[in-house]
Amino acid sequence: MIYFLLKRLAVAVPTLLILIVVSYVLMYAAPGGPFDTERTLPPEVMANLQHKYGLDQPLAVQIWRYVVSIVTEFDFGPSFQYTDQSVNDIIEQGFPVTLTYGGWSFLVAVLVGVSLGIAAAVHHNTLLDYLSVGVSIGAQVLPNFVLAPILTLIFTLWLAWLPGGGWQGGHWPYVIMPVIALSTSFMASIARITRSSMLEVLNADFIRTARAKGLPMWRIVFRHALKPALLPVISYLGPAFVGMITGSVVIDVFFATGGIGQFFVNSALNRDYPVIMGITILAGGLTILFNTVVDLLYAWIDPRIRY
Amino acid sequence: MTLLRVRDLSVTFETGDGTVNAVNGVDLAIGAGQSVAVVGESGSGKSQIMFAIMGLLARNGAAAGSVTFDGTELLGLDEGALNRIRSSQIAMIFQNPMTALNPYMRISHQMTEVLTLHKGMSRRAALAEAIGLLDAMEVPEAATRIGMYPHEFSGGMLQRVLIAMALLCRPRLLIADEPTTALDATVRGQIMRLLADVRARFGTTVILVTHDVGIVAGHCDEMVVLYGGRVMESGPVARIFAAPHHPYTRSLLDAVPRLDRDDERLRSIPGDPLGTNLLPAGCPFAARCPRVEERCHRERPASERPAPDRVVACHRPLEGVA
Ligand SMILES: Nc1ncnc2c1ncn2[C@@H]1O[C@H](COP(=O)(O)OP(=O)(O)OP(=O)(O)O)[C@@H](O)[C@H]1O
Ligand code: SF4
Ligand SMILES: [Mg+2]
Numbered sequence: 001m002i003y004f005l006l007k008r009l010a011v012a013v014p015t016l017l018i019l020i021v022v023s024y025v026l027m028y029a030a031p032g033g034p035f036d037t038e039r040t041l042p043p044e045v046m047a048n049l050q051h052k053y054g055l056d057q058p059l060a061v062q063i064w065r066y067v068v069s070i071v072t073e074f075d076f077g078p079s080f081q082y083t084d085q086s087v088n089d090i091i092e093q094g095f096p097v098t099l100t101y102g103g104w105s106f107l108v109a110v111l112v113g114v115s116l117g118i119a120a121a122v123h124h125n126t127l128l129d130y131l132s133v134g135v136s137i138g139a140q141v142l143p144n145f146v147l148a149p150i151l152t153l154i155f156t157l158w159l160a161w162l163p164g165g166g167w168q169g170g171h172w173p174y175v176i177m178p179v180i181a182l183s184t185s186f187m188a189s190i191a192r193i194t195r196s197s198m199l200e201v202l203n204a205d206f207i208r209t210a211r212a213k214g215l216p217m218w219r220i221v222f223r224h225a226l227k228p229a230l231l232p233v234i235s236y237l238g239p240a241f242v243g244m245i246t247g248s249v250v251i252d253v254f255f256a257t258g259g260i261g262q263f264f265v266n267s268a269l270n271r272d273y274p275v276i277m278g279i280t281i282l283a284g285g286l287t288i289l290f291n292t293v294v295d296l297l298y299a300w301i302d303p304r305i306r307y
Numbered sequence: 308m309t310l311l312r313v314r315d316l317s318v319t320f321e322t323g324d325g326t327v328n329a330v331n332g333v334d335l336a337i338g339a340g341q342s343v344a345v346v347g348e349s350g351s352g353k354s355q356i357m358f359a360i361m362g363l364l365a366r367n368g369a370a371a372g373s374v375t376f377d378g379t380e381l382l383g384l385d386e387g388a389l390n391r392i393r394s395s396q397i398a399m400i401f402q403n404p405m406t407a408l409n410p411y412m413r414i415s416h417q418m419t420e421v422l423t424l425h426k427g428m429s430r431r432a433a434l435a436e437a438i439g440l441l442d443a444m445e446v447p448e449a450a451t452r453i454g455m456y457p458h459e460f461s462g463g464m465l466q467r468v469l470i471a472m473a474l475l476c477r478p479r480l481l482i483a484d485e486p487t488t489a490l491d492a493t494v495r496g497q498i499m500r501l502l503a504d505v506r507a508r509f510g511t512t513v514i515l516v517t518h519d520v521g522i523v524a525g526h527c528d529e530m531v532v533l534y535g536g537r538v539m540e541s542g543p544v545a546r547i548f549a550a551p552h553h554p555y556t557r558s559l560l561d562a563v564p565r566l567d568r569d570d571e572r573l574r575s576i577p578g579d580p581l582g583t584n585l586l587p588a589g590c591p592f593a594a595r596c597p598r599v600e601e602r603c604h605r606e607r608p609a610s611e612r613p614a615p616d617r618v619v620a621c622h623r624p625l626e627g628v629a
Contacts (some may be wrong), residue, residue, distance in 0.1 A: 085576075124366070194575045203365070204406070204411040205401065205403060205406035206406060206407060206408055206410070207408050208358075208363055208401070208407075209401060209407045209408065209409070209469075210409065211363055211393070212361055212363060212393055212394060212398070212399045212401075213393060213394045213420070213421050213424070213472075214389075214390035214391065214392070214393035214394045214395065214421075214424065214425065215390070215420065215424060216387075216390060217386070218384075219420075219424075223412075223420070224409050224412070227412055228410075289497060302410075302411060303410070303411065303413075303458070304410065304454040304456070304458050
């Protein structure tokens with residue numbers, strides 16, 4: 001397993017490097033620059049700024065310097081837009097917010113989704129099954145940018161139960177709606193996947209053996225069927241993770257939670273190159289880490305997979 | 308004493324293409340301590356009869372008729388009561404050992420859970436008991452191998468594990484559904500010998516399901532011949548082998564390669580096994596029967612008792628029986 005992790009690491013490093021180069025080039029190629037404000041700056045000032053941030057250097061030199069400062073000092077550079085903050089500061093500020101509601105969303109999506117899927121499969125073709133299938137189809141066609149305003153309409157404007165935005169250090173009333181808005185569609189997909197894989201597993205020969213042993217249903221479901229039924233769910237977690245990162249941008253903007261997504265949008269609009277790069281690398285690194293965890297989970301469940 | 312009695316058992320499956328009649332009015336009586344072979348070609352309903360007995364039919368299946376075990380009606384029994392009988396009174400060995408065990412669980416856990424559940428044993432005591440049975444079933448290095456996963460075993464070893472697992476609670480009835488079909492010929496003999504051992508040692512009543520008449524002689528006292536989900540003939544093995552009454556039994560016996568007959572080629576029964584979707588009005592074997600006559604297509608032959616211990620369902624039975 002150590003070997004497996006080392007191998008993963010060995011692949012992760014060049015992957016991140018490629019990510020850096022490609023994003024840098026793409027970003028550079030996009031029209032507009034960081035200091036194109038409405039009133040054009042005098043050419044000397046512009047040249048000064050460009051020089052200060054090293055933007056007058058050839059592209060290859062810029063990328064090289066960028067990578068070197070990350071590797072040697074873990075420094076992702078200064079923000080162009082928030083002049084007194086570094087990219088590290090911004091990530092330190094926004095990432096805990098995103099991680100908090102993102103983590104909760106992930107947990108809710110998996111726990112509720114899997115439970116709903118199991119319940120539907122065990123009570124196949126009953127009202128409960130139809131209900132949960134109906135709910136998950138409904139939830140799946142509701143993207144977060146539609147769900148978020150609906151939630152605000154109900155819980156903030158009509159019922160006045162929950163604040164419509166803000167974060168307040170992650171006080172729970174501020175966390176609820178972001179979590180619901182972000183997790184619902186993933187929860188629905190997980191429920192659907194769990195249901196169909198559980199139905200399939202329950203038809204397997206070894207489940208008949210378990211029944212012949214006289215095991216009660218709950219024990220068959222949780223001891224014998226759950227692990228294999230979760231395999232397709234686990235393969236879905238990778239894409240779900242990426243989807244949630246994307247979704248968090250919408251959540252941050254809509255609920256003004258101050259998470260990393262908000263900074264990402266602002267920096268993209270203002271061509272704040274270092275912030276865009278910093279967040280891109282963060283998302284890329286997290287995705288690689290997460291996929292490694294997924295592979296380990298797979299091996300933990302299936303004894304035929306060994307690293 | 309009759310341990311298991313099956314009366315007029317029918318099994319139907321609801322499918323997209325309509326109802327499948329897998330078993331059509333089967334009667335069985337199995338005495339305590341007996342070894343009974345249930346013989347028939349693939350698709351004749353052997354497995355479904357056994358599943359119906361244990362309440363293990365697929366979701367789309369339904370059983371009608373009556374199954375009594377030691378006087379208790381099993382059909383329609385609630386799941387809790389059935390679970391107390393399963394494995395502790397009636398245990399089953401399945402057709403394909405490679406798929407019958409949970410690939411995601413260690414053998415140890417799959418075996419001990421039976422004992423902790425039915426006997427309230429501790430994990431430790433259960434493990435010792437399980438290892439003992441694996442030893443008895445000639446699984447080498449049982450104490451270490453019990454910690455392995457099914458994919459680390461060969462088919463023959465898995466079948467030994469399954470037999471050991473079925474015997475954990477010393478059931479009174481052991482149903483072995485084609486225990487050797489998925490195995491190669493050398494292992495086949497070993498498994499049959501083990502099953503004979505089990506009978507001798509534990510006095511277990513055994514139902515041996517097979518499509519191979521060749522293994523019946525020498526292993527079973529009684530046999531039941533199935534075709535199209537119906538009983539064609541039943542009686543003591545020796546008497547049926549000596550003089551089959553039913554043309555289908557006759558062709559089954561003729562298809563067995565015999566050393567004394569010195570012909571290399573295997574005689575197979577002409578024609579295809581019956582589809583189970585349509586229930587024929589007459590004899591299910593009519594389309595392939597060498598003795599068929601006009602009324603065989605029209606009238607379903609009733610079960611007759613040409614002798615006290617024999618049953619045959621045929622309009623024109625062999626050996627001069629009327
Ligand atoms: N779930 C199901 N739905 C529909 N038909 C089924 C189902 N299960 C079994 N059958 C049908 O029931 C019939 C009898 O099947 P059964 O498994 O008892 O055969 P068998 O005698 O055990 O044969 P084999 O030697 O191949 O195991 C078959 O025609 C099969 O197609
Ligand atoms: S009833 Fe007729 S068709 Fe059926 S086995 Fe007897 S002779 Fe053959
Ligand atoms: Mg079968």
